[in-house]
Amino acid sequence: MLHSRRRVVIATLGLLLILDVGRSFYARIGAARPTRLWAADRQDAEPIAWPPGRDLRPDAELGERVYAQHCAVCHGREGKGNGPAAPSLHPRPRDFSGGVFKLKSSAAGAPPLRADVRQVVALGMPGSSMPEWEDILSAAEIDAVVDYVRRLGPHSEWAAAPAKEAVPPPTLASASAEGGRQMYEDLGCPSCHGRDGRGDGPSAADLKDVWNQPDPPRDLTAPWTFRGGSLPEAVYARIALGLSGTPMAAYAEVAEPEQIASVVAYIRSIARTPAWERGGVLDGPGQSPDPLRRGEYLVHAGMCGLCHTPVDRDGIYLASTHYLAGGMKVEAGAHGIFFTRNLTSDVATGLGSWTPEQIATAIRTGHAPQRRLNYWGMPWMVLGALTDDDGLAIARYLKTLPPVHNAVPLALHYGVVETVARKLTYGWPAVVPERLSYYAGNFGYEQPVAVPRDLPQRLLIWIQIVVLALGLIATPFATRRPRREDNPGRGLATIVTVLVLVLAGGAAVVYRYPAIDRLPTQSVVNAFAASIPEPTLTGRAPHEVALLQRGRYLYGITSCPYCHGGDGAGGGKVNWAVFGTTWARNLTSHPTGLANWSDDAVLRAMRSGVSRDGRPLHWQAMIWDHISNYSVEDQRALLAYVRGLPPVDAAGPAAVGPGPSDCMGDTFWVGASSSAPGCR
Numbered sequence: 001m002l003h004s005r006r007r008v009v010i011a012t013l014g015l016l017l018i019l020d021v022g023r024s025f026y027a028r029i030g031a032a033r034p035t036r037l038w039a040a041d042r043q044d045a046e047p048i049a050w051p052p053g054r055d056l057r058p059d060a061e062l063g064e065r066v067y068a069q070h071c072a073v074c075h076g077r078e079g080k081g082n083g084p085a086a087p088s089l090h091p092r093p094r095d096f097s098g099g100v101f102k103l104k105s106s107a108a109g110a111p112p113l114r115a116d117v118r119q120v121v122a123l124g125m126p127g128s129s130m131p132e133w134e135d136i137l138s139a140a141e142i143d144a145v146v147d148y149v150r151r152l153g154p155h156s157e158w159a160a161a162p163a164k165e166a167v168p169p170p171t172l173a174s175a176s177a178e179g180g181r182q183m184y185e186d187l188g189c190p191s192c193h194g195r196d197g198r199g200d201g202p203s204a205a206d207l208k209d210v211w212n213q214p215d216p217p218r219d220l221t222a223p224w225t226f227r228g229g230s231l232p233e234a235v236y237a238r239i240a241l242g243l244s245g246t247p248m249a250a251y252a253e254v255a256e257p258e259q260i261a262s263v264v265a266y267i268r269s270i271a272r273t274p275a276w277e278r279g280g281v282l283d284g285p286g287q288s289p290d291p292l293r294r295g296e297y298l299v300h301a302g303m304c305g306l307c308h309t310p311v312d313r314d315g316i317y318l319a320s321t322h323y324l325a326g327g328m329k330v331e332a333g334a335h336g337i338f339f340t341r342n343l344t345s346d347v348a349t350g351l352g353s354w355t356p357e358q359i360a361t362a363i364r365t366g367h368a369p370q371r372r373l374n375y376w377g378m379p380w381m382v383l384g385a386l387t388d389d390d391g392l393a394i395a396r397y398l399k400t401l402p403p404v405h406n407a408v409p410l411a412l413h414y415g416v417v418e419t420v421a422r423k424l425t426y427g428w429p430a431v432v433p434e435r436l437s438y439y440a441g442n443f444g445y446e447q448p449v450a451v452p453r454d455l456p457q458r459l460l461i462w463i464q465i466v467v468l469a470l471g472l473i474a475t476p477f478a479t480r481r482p483r484r485e486d487n488p489g490r491g492l493a494t495i496v497t498v499l500v501l502v503l504a505g506g507a508a509v510v511y512r513y514p515a516i517d518r519l520p521t522q523s524v525v526n527a528f529a530a531s532i533p534e535p536t537l538t539g540r541a542p543h544e545v546a547l548l549q550r551g552r553y554l555y556g557i558t559s560c561p562y563c564h565g566g567d568g569a570g571g572g573k574v575n576w577a578v579f580g581t582t583w584a585r586n587l588t589s590h591p592t593g594l595a596n597w598s599d600d601a602v603l604r605a606m607r608s609g610v611s612r613d614g615r616p617l618h619w620q621a622m623i624w625d626h627i628s629n630y631s632v633e634d635q636r637a638l639l640a641y642v643r644g645l646p647p648v649d650a651a652g653p654a655a656v657g658p659g660p661s662d663c664m665g666d667t668f669w670v671g672a673s674s675s676a677p678g679c680r
Contacts, residue, residue, distance in 0.1 A: 005478040012471030019464045020415035023457060027412040030453050031329055031337050034441025040316040045086050047314035048072050050579050051657055052616055063148030066141050071149075073609070073616055074129065079152035081211065085609070087319035088625035089129050090300055092213050099153030100210060100245040103228045105237060108250050111153060118146045124608075127225030129628035131608035132600070172232045172261050180266025183259050187251060192217040197270050200290075210245040217248075221272045222284070224632050230271075235264050275633045276640065280543045282550055284631035291389070295397030298390060299324075301629040303379070303559050307340045310442045315578045315620040315666065318442075325350075325404035327444030330377060331665065333433030334422030336413040338377035339443050346403035349444075359395035360388075365521040374515040375524070376433060377411060384525030385556045406444040409454040413511075420510045426671070430527070431514060434672065437665035531566030532556050535644045544640070551641025554634055558627065560587075562670060568593070569648040573669040577662040579618040581677035583652040590647035602639055615655075620666050653677075 040046070049055040053069035060068070068077070074093040076082040081095035094101070103120055104112035121142055124132035133142060184190070184197075192207065194200040197220035209215040223230035228238055239260050242250030251260060273280040285297040299305070308324045309317045317323075326342035342350040351359055358369055366373035366380035375381040386394070413419060423431055445452065509516065514524070532555060535548035555561070563572035563584035570593070572584040586593035594602055601612045609617040609624035619625040627635070653675055661678030674680065 005475055008471060008474050008478045012467060012474075015467045016464055017417070019460055019467065020417050022415075023413070023460050024415040024418045026456050026460065027337060027414045030412050030456060031339075031443060034329070034439070034443050035327075035445055037313060037441035038318075039314075040084075040087070040312050040318055041320055043080075043082060044320045045082050045084050045316045046076055047084050047316065048077060050618065054657075061144070061148075062141065063144035063146075066137065066145040067148050070133070070137070070610075070614065070616065071145065073619075079149065084314060084316045085619040085625045087317040088300075088305060088619065088629070090629050091128055091215070092211070093129070095211055096149055096152040098210075102243045102245060103238075104244060105241065108242065108244070111150075112244075114146060114150065117149055118142060121146055121149075123229070125227045126229070127222075127227065127632055129608050129625070131604045131610050135600075136610070136614040172236065172264060175258070175261040175265035177262070177265040177269035180262035180264070180269075183255070183263050184266050187255060187263065189263070192247065193220055197221050197267065207247045209247070215246050219284075220267050221270050222632070223268075223271050224274055232264055232268065235267060236260060239263055274636075275543060276547055276636045278541055278543055282546055282633055282637070284633040286550075286631060286634055291393040291396050292400065294390070295393035295395070297629075297631075298394050299397055301626055301634070302394075302557060303383070303626075304343065304394075305626060306559070306623060307438065308343050311438075311440050311620070311666075313440045313578075315440070315576070315618070322404055322406065322442065324398070324401055325406040325442075325444070326408045327406050327442040329439040329441075329443045329665075331437040331439075332374070332376040333435070334414065334419050334426065335374055335376045335431070335433060336411050336419070338374070338411045339408045341378075342404065342406045342408050342444065343398050344401040344404045344406075345399055346405050349405055349407040350401075350403060351398055352403060354399075356392055356395040356399060359398060360391040363394060364391045366515075366519075367517075367521075372515045372517050372519070374411075376431075376436065376514075379559070379562075380521075381524050381528045382556060382559060382561070384521060385529055385553065406442065406446055407448075407452070408444040409452050410458075412454060412457055416507060416511050420507045423510055423513070429514075432671045435667050435669045437663060437667040439665040528561075528566075529556060532561060533567060533645060535641060547637045547640045548644060550634065551637035551639070554630070554638050555641055558638075559623070562668060567648060568642060568645040569650040571650055571652055571673050573673045573675075574621045574667065575663045575677070575679055576620065576666040577658055577664060578666070579621055580655065580657040580659060580662060582618070582621045582655040583673070583675075584622075586648065586650045586652060587642045588645040588648045588650075589643065590649050592649055592651040593647065594642065595647070599639060599643075602642065603635055606638065607635055 048068075051069075052073055053065060056065055056068055072083055073085050074083040074089065075096065076086070076093075079096035081093045083093060086093050099111050101112040101116065103125075104116040106113050106116070120130070122132065122134040124130050137145070190201050191203045192199075192201045194204070199217045199219040201217065204217050207215045207217065218225060226235065226238075228234045238248070240250060240252040240257075242248050272283060275282045275284075285293060288294040288297070304324060305317065305319070307328055307330065308326050309319055310322050310325070310328050311317055324343040326340045328340045330338040330340065332338060344350040345352045347353050354369070362368045362373065362378075362380070364380060364384045364386055366375060366378065373380060383391075414422075426432060443453070513519075532552060535552055537545050537548065540548070560568075563574065564570045564587050565572065568587035570584040570586040573581065574584070575581045589595050597612055604610050605612070605617065605622075605624065607624060607628040607630075609619060609622060611617060617624060627638075630638070656677040659678055661680065663679035667679065
């Protein structure tokens with residue numbers, strides 16, 4: 001071979017190409033199977049058929065049918081509060097099996113009355129994911145499902161339920177708020193609700209209910225979050241009778257009706273004006289001065305859990321054991337195959353050794369301590385819109401997460417030739433892949449392994465480097481055949497060599513792009529933010545301006561543009577064998593969008609996954625289970641922003657149930673969408 005430079009070059013290029021093909025091949029097989037694929041703990045969450053109720057027997061009674069179609073997704077098939085969407089919901093759905101209901105008017109220890117359950121079903125529970133059903137279900141359907149829910153509890157106790165016990169008539173009209181302040185102190189309310197009623201008392205962080213779930217005290221200055229409603233009579237009943245199963249005790253036996261009435265008057269006196277009404281200001285958990293509280297709030301309501309908490313084959317988050325422990329596989333077209341990072345505080349495999357500043361920088365700019373992140377694997381181009389304070393608040397909260405040992409491998413990439421060729425077909429400079437696919441199971445390693453899945457790829461890359469180096473060294477020593485002085489090819493080798501080097505350099509940039517250090521962060525963030533329309537603020541009242549600006553901010557950082565587009569026109573296709581095919585709704589004010597939807601219907605779809613016609617929305621297609629964790633103020637801000645989007649005529653296809661051609665992973669078409677159901 002050393003008798004010809006041409007042979008050296010050809011042999012070197014041939015070996016490099018063979019190794020490059022090997023890299024593409026390994027990328028396809030190296031992450032074909034998860035390290036571990038296990039089902040969620042059935043006590044925590046269990047799967048149901050989709051669409052809900054599809055597996056009911058034909059002679060199922062009306063109450064059972066209504067429950068299966070509308071309630072089981074949160075409360076579980078047997079009413080144990082373990083529906084498949086439950087792990088992401090805060091508070092968790094109620095467990096009916098023990099007969100304990102928070103909102104009831106019967107005596108302590110007695111089961112709730114039929115009227116109590118009916119009121120909750122009909123009117124919902126403000127400030128939670130429990131929606132109101134009175135405008136979707138008929139009176140007969142509500143009555144039937146109420147009877148069915150009551151039968152899920154202990155039968156003997158239900159049968160022994162006494163007649164409705166009247167709450168002692170309060171003298172609310174003459175109650176003194178000033179005297180109520182002292183009574184609020186005397187009854188010990190500040191220990192949980194805080195001196196100013198903001199739910200930040202010294203005991204607040206430690207409170208749990210009988211289901212061993214965190215049960216933070218209510219912010220008494222935000223009556224729109226009161227689960228049983230904010231009418232004076234409802235507030236009186238909650239103080240007098242307590243909230244069953246929670247730390248909120250009944251005070252009817254230790255305080256006179258007039259004293260309780262004065263506390264009601266005091267609570268009403270400290271109520272804030274809602275942020276969506278004139279004179280109101282945003283002052284919820286998203287504005288908390290405590291960075292840990294704000295960070296926890298943003299993490300639970302935002303994008304983090306979507307990718308960094310693995311799911312089982314039914315799309316149920318494995319939050320009880322692997323919350324934010326990473327390991328989910330993400331296919332991003334030519335950009336490669338990514339594995340979401342472990343965000344827990346584990347020192348060896350998570351963020352335990354990172355500083356909050358390093359975490360915040362990676363989230364907002366993609367600059368991790370040792371590499372630049374590709375924004376199709378970690379969407380820093382979206383999260384770059386986070387304010388400095390919010391980014392740091394998220395980082396500080398992540399540092400408090402219990403450590404989970406889960407070693408996540410590096411990304412797998414296709415060979416240079418395939419990667420460059422495919423990327424050049426994408427639209428530049430964003431280089432948007434056709435689709436992103438997210439797979440069930442954990443692709444990380446909970447125990448040490450001899451050969452992690454990214455090791456063969458690294459070996460192939462190093463062999464390529466060695467082959468290239470040997471080729472460059474061998475070429476000058478190869479025998480050069482004599483040429484005639486008048487040979488027209490003289491100097492051609494030099495030109496070709498220079499051209500090859502230039503092309504190689506360009507290919508290297510394309511191969512790594514957009515995960516290159518010199519990519520200007522702010523320009524990228526601004527480019528993506530520019531696709532989200534600025535709300536019209538001229539002539540608006542101050543509270544409307546604040547609400548619209550907050551709504552646009554949340555619309556961007558909550559990943560809405562991924563499916564609905566920056567302009568809200570929708571059309572993004574989502575497909576998975578778990579739920580079939582659906583297309584993102586047109587959110588604009590056009591008749592093909594939300595023009596004919598009431599505000600309540602939009603909010604219900606957003607926080608409870610219930611469409612205007614009662615159709616359930618799968619939590620892995622429309623992330624209502626996370627949006628439900630936003631405060632009512634922030635949900636209203638999102639509503640205000642969506643209501644102001646310019647109308648776009650964009651009618652989407654109707655959802656299609658699971659079929660044989662569906663994708664094996666939860667797949668989002670982020671490039672050109674498709675109107676065909678299935679994985680095509």
